Amino acid sequence: MEIRDATEADWAQIHPFYKRIADEGRTYTLPPGETSDEARSYWIERVPGRTVVAIIDGVVVGSAKMGPNRPGRGSHIATASFMVDPDRQGEGIGLALGQHVVEWAREAGYHAIQFNAVVETNEGAVRLWQRLGFRIIGTVPEAFDDAELGLVGLHVMYLPLRERAG
Template sequence: MIVRLARPEDEEAIWDILRPTLRAAETYAVSPDLTREEALAYWFSPAHEVFVAEEDGRVLGTYYMRPNQQGGGRHVANCGYMTAPAAQGRGVARRMGEHSLEHAKWRGFRAIQFNFVVSTNERAVALWQRLGFAIAGTLPGAFEHPRLGFVDAFVMFRAL
């Protein structure tokens, strides 16, 4: 599995990954009703550097990296990750996480911070902890889960 910069021809595969995750509304604090164009504009924001995880020519996951803040906070990266439903449990997120740690360090970032990890996304929380991230804070009831109601979100952090 390779992780590489996304190209314009990856947009359809990326949309196929974004759509089910956004529609489920269980892990991202964005509107589940985003159109294809809106979702791709969000993912490919000018501030985002977008990557894909690819195996045998198939895009299995995608992530973006950006500075978490401007000015005095620009040395901390922020990322968002999504894996294709059919590829979950195959190490795609782990590979993208490892790549993001390497790439952030190469880019000169001193840390990565996740501002909003939904607490019920247990697989993601566990993966980030295995990759050395700590829960730096809990935002009580900050996310409205479509089935579980109001649940906590975590701020997670790892120095590089």
């Protein structure tokens, strides 16, 4: 598997699984039915952010976007979002992307990584992030309207990357 910066040409392979995941309404707060341009403007990050793709045998099978969680005085904390083609889940793509993001954030000098909205019923993602050392620091009850289950919580997950000063 190769993980590299996304190019404009990669969008044609990212968008089909992005659309499928968004329209399923189970793991992302994205509006269903976004146009390709609307979705691209959300997913493809601008500097200081970054978007990467995971490629197997020349095919984009996953993507991650990362950058500062907040601007200004919150910019020392990173955040990220991940999508893996549903037809390729269980192949270690999410783990590889997660490891890539953690290493990127460390090298970029971020103090920690915070995920703002991990759907509590997305058990695979919660387990994956916990495997990488993230912990749930809070859950906002009924903050996500799951297309099948209705209102469920959103976890805030956190991974410190450096020792706390003083």
